[in-house]
Amino acid sequence: MSIGKRRPKPNRAQLRSFPSVTLQQNRTARQRARIVSFSLIALTVLVTSAIVHGSGPPFVYRLGQRPEREIRVKVKEFRIRNQTKTSNERQAAADQVPLVMINDPAPIKDLAERLDDLTVTIAKSQHYEDVDPTVVSTWKLKREAYLDVKAATDTPQRRDNLHVQIAKAFAPLLDAGVLGPGALPRNEESSRTLAIRDVGQSADEARIFPRERVVPERIVKPDGPVAKEFVAAFTPSRVGETLFQLVADRLDGRPTLSFDQEETARLREIARNAVGEKYDPFREGQVLVEQGQAIGEEQLILLRMEHDTAISELTYGEKFQRALGVLALVSSLFILAGFYVARHERRIASDLGRIAMLCALVVLCVGVVRLLANQAWNAELIPVAAAAMILAIAYNPNFGLMATFALSILTCMALGTGISHFLILLGGTAAGVLGLNDVRTRTKLIKVGATSAAVYLILTWAAGLWEHQPIELIRSDGLWRAGWGLMAGFFMGGSLPFLENAFGIVTGISLLELGDNTHPLLQELVRRAPGTHNHSITVGAIAEAAAERIGANGLLVRIGAYFHDIGKMLKPHYFIENQVGSTNRHANLAPAMSTLIIIGHVKDGVDLGRQHHLPERIIDLIEQHHGTTLVEYFYHEANRRNGGNPDAAVVQESAFRYPGPKPQTKEAGILMMSDCVESASRTLSEPTPSRIEGLVSELIDKRLRDGQFDESGLTLREIAEIRDSLIKSLIGIYHGRVKYPEQRTA
Incomplete structure (x- = not known):
């Protein structure tokens, strides 16, 4: 009886499967993707470390802050510019510059020539009555003055000597000039010295005179220096006194000096620039802020100068050590986050695009924190809260909490703040992240922002009271942080559609x-x-x-x-x-x-x-x-x-x-x-x-x-x-x- 052919068993060798070309290609592609992923993460670690490190240790003091211990100078010495002292000394140097005056001696020369003509007229006359009445009235010539001049010109030799003496007497007046009323601006009337040069002369040829020497009311005084110089030019001196009395009434109406404002301003500016900056020295160990003293504007400037000096004195070795420490800490955080992602977020670990987006978000967040570091508004909450909320919505609140922890540490490292600031950042942001388990309405994000704001406010007050900070500073910080927390909710609500497209987020709303x-x-x-x-x-x-x-x-x-x-x-x-x-x-x-x-x-x-x-x-x-x-x-x-x-x-x-x-x-x-x-x-x-x-x-x-x-x-x-x-x-x-x-x- 035939039972037919039995179904042949497949050859055992045929049961073995060998990697096909496609499998090998897939394996190669996965290996390349891993290499690219690790390279991208390594680059992110380096960039993040560079941002956190910045130019050196961060400046941690703030206006109104009350330190728990006194703050002393840690560098050997630093100097701070004394603006008041510098300004005063520069102004003093400018005030020492004489006013530049331009002298036009023509009126004095004319007066000297007319006086010389008068002596000639008197010498030619026989009697006082022979002098032209116009000349007498013009010069207010009295008989006694006529007789003195007549006696000094009774011989040709004495007449020639008188002409020489008149020229010699007017030489000082021609050299110094006469200052007329209103020649100086009101703000310059207190100047004590004048730099006088004749028309056409250069600035180097200017002569320095005291202001009293050219003031008309001082020139005409009989016992003044001008009168003495004038009288000293004549022999006998009685003739000089007589001639000076005739000239004195006319000097007041013949000003020769004019103020050169531009040249004076130029010389004063040169004098100001010649005075260097004045500094006050602060040496190592000197107390800058007492224990429990609130930091004011002056103390803050000193602390900033001391900090900048300390950074400038860092050696390359010290900078390298600090950079190495920052790199190790940042790498540890990324390794911790990497283990979490590999174990609990496989869709991130297996997707190069998600890894790249996550790395970009971290770098952007830390970069914005660094940009906002010098502000007193506590605005660093915005990038941290926004980044953590984005990740919580994109993936899950647990991942958002992990990101909150890491970003809070990176922020505190970048700003140089302590445990209190870390707790405020972590607590307030975590309160918002925990409420993002399911976003089905737009108002949910606003409520989450309000929750974060409330927690920020409470934790700020708790930390401030714990550190004995001034109530004004606590109130200001609390209001700023609460406001930023609320703004984070509004920001997330308005930008959610764009974030969904950028990150591939699927929210309850979508x-x-x-x-x-x-x-x-x-x-x-x-x-x-x-x-x-x-x-x-x-x-x-x-x-x-x-x-x-x-x-x-x-x-x-x-x-x-x-x-x-x-x-x-x-x-x-x-x-x-x-x-x-x-x-x-x-x-x-x-x-x-x-x-x-x-x-x-x-x-x-x-x-x-x-x-x-x-x-x-x-x-x-x-x-x-x-x-x-x-x-x-x-x-x-x-x-x-x-x-x-x-x-x-x-x-x-x-x-x-x-x-x-x-x-x-x-x-x-x-x-x-x-x-x-x-x-x-x-x-x-x-x-x-x-x-x-x-x-x-x-x-x-x-x-x-x-x-x-x-x-x-x-x-x-x-x-x-x-x-x-x-x-x-x-x-x-x-x-x-x-x-x-x-x-x-x-």
Whole structure:
């Protein structure tokens, strides 16, 4: 009896799989991505360290601050410019510059010539009465003066000597000149010396005279220096006295000096510039601020000068040591954050774009903090709070808390502040981050900002009282920080749409907008595949309840469920939920072809999602909701058809599996379970609670044994809770109903 040919066993050697070219390329690409990621992180560490290090140790003192101990000079010596002393000495030097006057001796020369003419007239006359009355009245010539001059000119020799003596007497007047009334500005009338030069002479030829020497009222005094010089030129002196009396009345009306304002200003400016800066020295050990003394403006300037001097005196070795220490601390923070990301945030660790965005955010935050470091407004809260809130919204509050901790430490390192400032930053920002677990309304961000503001205010008062700071400083800091915390909430509310696009953030607000029935994809799904739409709505309801049961993102699962089967709308009648009243399209197809159609709805859904710009997290749910599960019906159908044909090829199970990937998040795992149990529950003829419980347990256990949840992060306890939630939801959907008696017609 022939039993036919036995199905040949596959060669054991054929069971061994060797890395294909594609696998090698993928491995090389992953290695390159790791190298690029590590290089980017290393560059970020260097840039962040450079920003934190700055130019050296930061200046930590503030106006109104009350130090706990006295502050002394730590450098050997530093000098501070004494502006008052410098200004006074420069003004004194400028005041010492004589006023520049220009002398035009023509009026004095004319007076000398007229006096000489008078002596000639007197010498020619015989008697006083012979002199022209006009000359007498003009010169106010008296008989006694006439006789004195007549006696001095009675011989030709004496007349010649008198002419020489008159020229000699007028020489000092011609050299110094006469200052007329109003020749000097009022603000210059106090000047004691004058630099006088004749018209056409250079500045180097100027002569210095005391102001009294050229003032008319001093010149005409009989006992003044001018009168004595004039009289001394004559022999005998009585003639000089007589002639000076004749001239004195006319000198007052013949000014010869004019003020050269431009030249005077130029010389004074030269004198000012010649005086160097004056400094007050402060030496090592000298007390700058007493213990408990509030730092005023003067003390703050001294502290700033001492700090700048200390930085300038740092050697290259000391700067290198400090830079090395900063680099080690910053590297430690990045290593700590890296371990957290690698363990708890795999979607960041595996995405080069997310890593780059995160590094850029850290550098931007620390850079803005450094720019705001010299302000007294405590505005460094804004970049720290905004960065932490962005990360909390983009990923989760736990990651936001970790970022808050790291950014607070980096900020305190950059500003040189102590533990109190760190606690204020950490506490206030963490209070806001913890409230960002689910952002479904715009006002949520405003409330979060208000919460941060309140915590900033409370912690500022607590830290200020602890450090015995002045109440005015505490009140000012508290109000500034509270205001910035509130502004952070408004900033996040206004910039949220842009942040969603830049970081690929999916917030509750954007999810609710996607879940609106007016979305084009959902409307098209209702029109083309109403059965699939009904199935999606039900899956969304039971999946959301299960997600909230274990603390996952229920809204994300629900909206993801609405879109998870949108690929079916391209071939709706090949799926059983849309085959009501029509023939089975798979009846005349090979199982392998049917499998390709069934599996294809995942790829079609991903393509449709990207065409309509769905968020990546929704697309991930579409792509992962079947994982690598087996299309069991067609796999078994293929085996059944090949069972009677011994020559048929072995049915490869891999050909009947979805391409995956397996669920990478808890939400994707929940959606997979909800999808399969909801579809299978429709096949129950009598969906009693026990049957529903058995069906749900069987389907979940099968996928658990198949390893579908290995990469989702779900624990066995969470899977058990999800199972209980799904059972409860399905029992509620298929609950028993009261049978009403048939209505009788009339």
